[in-house]
Structures are given as structure tokens and as C-alpha cells.
Amino acid sequence: MGGEIPYRDYTFILHLRANTGGGLEHLNSTALGFRRFSFTPETSYRSFLTLVAHEFFHLWNVKRIRPDALGPFDYTKENYTKLLWVAEGITSYYENLITRRAGLVTDKEFLANAARAFQNLQRTPGRLIMSTEEASFDSWIKYYRQDENSINSQVDYYDKGAILGLLLDLEIRKRSNGAKSLDDVMRYLYGEFFEKNRNYTPADFQKASEMMAGSSLQEFFAKYVRGHEELDYNTALAAAGLRLDTGETSGTTRALEKAYLGAEVAQESDRLMVRRVYAGSPAYEQGLNTGDQILALDNRRVTKDFFDARLAEKRPGDLANVTIFRFDDLRSLPIKLGAFIDAPYRIIELATPSDEQRRIYQSWLGAPLVR
């Protein structure tokens, strides 16, 4: 039955190490790694709590509710599945929801964390190239073999899967008028698959979600799970009387605008090297490459501090004359800078939420919706 605790004993094995972290789930235990002396400050302690919640949730999602190819395992070869966005991503959504439900974070902190996750995804050009299903299926050759262009060509099925979990949860709550949620999907899969000793497929997961929503989710899955369309945060958030403020619509937009290059640089001993170039950015479009060594900005020799400081003084539309070595060739690139809004995303309350939106907020986050 859904709702049961399917173990007699459960053991947390915690390894406190110098600087590594992570976890591995088992049927009735988990092995956790966490940085020793990292239980303060508060933000670091919270990452420990979400790690514990994540691995504990796996005892249901993955170890019992099993995606098609994940178990019983053939350890001699790769196991391919399109469902890691559910197995890992939705578990990552629940790590935050569980810590909220346990009262370890407030509803506002939960929403602030979600807003940061949305912003992080929107700064990843690869979100428009790779779907979460592809990210999952290709994890053997891509996710675990990242390179300097991964940000432009890939999406993280943990991060985007967690966001999809949030959007799907709200969609189900809205369509069922608050009667059902993603919890019901997980309970259904537990009863229909684990208890009948079956693994579920992508089609099964969609069907279970539609059953709880009470209508077709074909468009949601086609666009956001199998496809790589831009996510519609506001439609989902409106279900709970909320909206996303990206800073672009506020009256202070111009003041927040900063000059944008679109490259990450790093000091490597006495050289300033380009580590990453974001697709579509001024740096990308005007010829700067990963691996270029930057010698000068506007004809002055650079260190990272100097480069960052001079760039920060420029305005959108200004020219940056970047002198580089590409392999052994000297080049000069005049790059016209773009603009970006230097403001954190925020999830805020709608001006006049309906009773329905208030009810959904309350049942979702266990607190009243207040402005």
C-alpha cells in the first residue's frame, strides 16, 4: 500500500571527509559523504539536510519504484534509461519539499531556493538544445564526461528534473482542484509497480501523472520532458497564487543593467585563460573561444582582477578590445558588449490571489499565502 514504511531498520552511514560529498542509496540504508566541519554556517547545514532527505527518499523512488532499466542491474554494462529526470530530478525536488514539510526551512526559503534553481537553468544555454530525456539517456557519455562546452549543449537532469517535478506537482494540484498532487503519483507507482514487482516506463509515468491530474498532460511532456522548450514558470506558479519576478519587468531595469561579455575567465599562474564561453553571448558571437589566453584589455596587460574591474566599469554597448593568444597566434578582438540584468530571481505573491490559489499554496507548502 502507498503510505507504508517498507523497511524494518534503516541505516544512515555517514562518512565525514575533508572535502568530498555525495550519497549512494541502498534498499535499507544509505552511504553519505559530507565535508567534515561543514555543519555551520546555516546554508551549509541545510545542504546536509537535503542530502539526507534525498538519499532517504531514494528508498522509495529508485530502490522500490524502479525505472525500466534500473534494477535488477547488469553490472557488466551500461544501463540506459530516459527516466533519470524522475529518479534523480524528482528525488531532488522532494529533498526540498521534505525539509520544508519537516519544518527545517520556511515556505519563503523553499521558494527562494526554487527561484535560484530557475535562474540557474535560464543561464544554461544547453536547456534549449537537450531534453531531460536525452540528458538522462546520454548520461554515460555526457553527464559523467563533462567538457568546456557542456553548458552550451547539455542540461542537468538533477536540476531540470527537480524543476519539472515542481511544475508537474503544481499542474496536478491545479487541475485536480487541490485534491491530488505528485505525492499521489509516487504512491500510485509504488502500488502498481513495486508491489506488483514491475519496473515503470516513461509512458507509465506520464499515465500516472495524467490519472492524478484528471486530464491529458501530452503537451507538458512533449514540450518539457521529451522536448526542450522554454519552461512556463508563471503558469505553474499561478496555481499557488505566485509569479516569478526576473527583474526584467520592474521599473528599475535600466539601473540594474550591466555590461555582458559572456565568458568565464580564470587565472592560471601568470596567464588569464578563457574557461567557458556561453552560446549566444557577445563573446561567443564575436569570436572568443575556450582556451584563448587573454593578454590585454584595451591595450593594457591583464590579471583576472584587472580584467574584471575594467569590464565592470563598462556599459552595455561599449567596446572591449581583447588581445589574445590562440595557440601561438596573436589576435585582437573588438567585442561589443551586451547587457544583462544583475538581479536575483524572486518568486512573489500575486496581487489578489483567489481562495483556490490560497488553498493550493497552503496544502503545498504548509503555511498560509501572505504578502
Ligand SMILES: [Zn+2]
Ligand atoms: Zn540521487
